[in-house]
Amino acid sequence: MIANSVNPSSANVCMRWAIAFFFIAIAHAARAGDGRLIATGGATEVEGSAGGGLVPWAVLAGYGTRDEIGGSVFRTQLQLPDYRLDAYGGAFTIDNRVEFSLARDRFDLGTLGKAIGMPGAALRQNVMGVKVRLAGDLVYGDLPQISIGAQYKHDLDFSIPKLVGARHDSGTDVYITATHLELAALDGYDLLWNLTVRSSNANQFGLLGFGGDRGDRRWLAEGSVAMLFDPHWAAGVEYRQKPDHLSFAREDNAADVFLAWFANKHVAVIGSWVELGSIAGLARQRGAYLSLQGSF
Amino acid sequence: MTGRTIVFIFSILALSACAPTVRAPATLYDQLGGNAGIARLTDAAIDQYAADPRVAPMFDHVDIGRFRRVFAEYICVVSDGPCRYTGASMADAHRGMNLHEGQFNAIVEDLTAAMTSVHVSVPTQNRLIKRLAKVRTDVLYK
Numbered sequence: 011m012i013a014n015s016v017n018p019s020s021a022n023v024c025m026r027w028a029i030a031f032f033f034i035a036i037a038h039a040a041r042a043g044d045g046r047l048i049a050t051g052g053a054t055e056v057e058g059s060a061g062g063g064l065v066p067w068a069v070l071a072g073y074g075t076r077d078e079i080g081g082s083v084f085r086t087q088l089q090l091p092d093y094r095l096d097a098y099g100g101a102f103t104i105d106n107r108v109e110f111s112l113a114r115d116r117f118d119l120g121t122l123g124k125a126i127g128m129p130g131a132a133l134r135q136n137v138m139g140v141k142v143r144l145a146g147d148l149v150y151g152d153l154p155q156i157s158i159g160a161q162y163k164h165d166l167d168f169s170i171p172k173l174v175g176a177r178h179d180s181g182t183d184v185y186i187t188a189t190h191l192e193l194a195a196l197d198g199y200d201l202l203w204n205l206t207v208r209s210s211n212a213n214q215f216g217l218l219g220f221g222g223d224r225g226d227r228r229w230l231a232e233g234s235v236a237m238l239f240d241p242h243w244a245a246g247v248e249y250r251q252k253p254d255h256l257s258f259a260r261e262d263n264a265a266d267v268f269l270a271w272f273a274n275k276h277v278a279v280i281g282s283w284v285e286l287g288s289i290a291g292l293a294r295q296r297g298a299y300l301s302l303q304g305s306f
Numbered sequence: 307m308t309g310r311t312i313v314f315i316f317s318i319l320a321l322s323a324c325a326p327t328v329r330a331p332a333t334l335y336d337q338l339g340g341n342a343g344i345a346r347l348t349d350a351a352i353d354q355y356a357a358d359p360r361v362a363p364m365f366d367h368v369d370i371g372r373f374r375r376v377f378a379e380y381i382c383v384v385s386d387g388p389c390r391y392t393g394a395s396m397a398d399a400h401r402g403m404n405l406h407e408g409q410f411n412a413i414v415e416d417l418t419a420a421m422t423s424v425h426v427s428v429p430t431q432n433r434l435i436k437r438l439a440k441v442r443t444d445v446l447y448k
Contacts, residue, residue, distance in 0.1 A: 043408055044408075045406075045407055045408025045409075045411055045412070046407075046408075046411060047411050047414065047415065048415075075406070075407035075408045075411070076407055077406055077407065077408065078408065149439070150439050150442050150443075151442075151443070193432055193433075193435060193436035193439065194429065194432035194433045194435075194436045197429060198427070198428065198429020198430065198432050198433055199428065199429060199432065200432055239428070240428045241418065
């Protein structure tokens with residue numbers, strides 16, 4: 011059955027990554043640090059990379075400086091009228107230079123599941139990410155922080171995506187992203203901006219497979235703007251283009267407004283209102299998003 | 307984040323949009339409370355540095371009396387106040403310390419805490435940090 015089948019090879023890959031992270035973490039434990047300023051690790055987007063809620067940013071997970079390691083874990087839930095998205099995972103950053111991430115997305119089919127006679131069915135995917143900071147610094151200097159990244163995604167439940175016309179059960183997104191905090195830019199308040207350009211063939215983040223009858227890979231633009239009320243509180247908006255490559259399940263771009271609270275360098279809570287538009291034939295999918303993040 | 311803060315922020319935004327331009331712009335020095343405000347801030351910052359194990363060791367062989375004086379002068383000059391800075395250049399003052407990124411940020415965090423403790427507003431804090439941050443590349447890993 012859809013939701014109950016576990017792809018053993020993916021589970022193994024997951025486990026191998028987890029073990030690798032664990033040993034790297036132990037090897038670097040002496041250098042674990044919190045040398046970066048609060049909130050500069052960002053939140054975690056639904057695919058596991060450090061960023062906003064929907065968009066990866068140039069920042070790397072956690073609070074380690076160029077001399078330290080850092081990392082984060084997250085758990086996110088997005089409740090839509092007819093579906094629910096659950097995401098969790100972790101990321102690990104070495105020397106504020108390279109970030110490795112691992113995430114699991116589970117998309118509960120809710121209404122659609124019942125309609126097709128599979129109540130409780132879900133679409134799941136694993137996402138393995140890597141991001142490299144090329145240049146710049148989020149806070150200091152005039153240049154933005156610039157990073158490139160890749161997200162390898164693999165569907166664990168491909169029957170429904172295949173049925174609606176998806177071509178592949180896995181795909182790799184690549185992106186380049188620039189993010190900068192403009193100090194005292196808005197009447198004295200700090201303003202964060204982010205631009206991300208992504209090449210992707212992922213339908214609905216990959217949960218509905220990759221590629222379709224209307225095309226395969228394409229370039230997509232994503233952006234975020236946030237204002238920091240103080241070092242702990244930020245509010246902003248995000249926008250993310252999505253491919254629209256399945257005639258059978260037309261897809262809309264995504265947007266959100268968010269409020270983030272960085273209690274300290276270990277705990278952050280992000281609340282958001284997310285608009286995803288039409289998903290697999292069900293229109294107006296929008297709802298509340300809550301994300302908890304732990305970091306070091 | 308209180309409702310009051312949000313109302314305050316929106317009021318500021320609204321005011322700044324329609325305020326008449328005749329208002330003389332206060333310098334950052336004024337916003338910091340002039341010499342008296344900067345003296346209070348300097349004391350608070352030194353207290354923060356002394357209490358922070360990431361920062362305190364950097365002051366092991368520093369004449370705190372002199373540091374207090376040149377720190378206040380530096381803040382005064384950076385904020386467009388009527389002072390003369392008599393200390394060494396930032397590059398000279400930090401040479402040989404091999405100040406690393408985490409230590410620099412710790413100093414920023416402590417200064418932020420100090421400003422909060424003497425009731426400097428967030429916009430004024432940000433404006434000062436923006437000016438001070440310009441010397442970062444002169445002092446890191448030297």
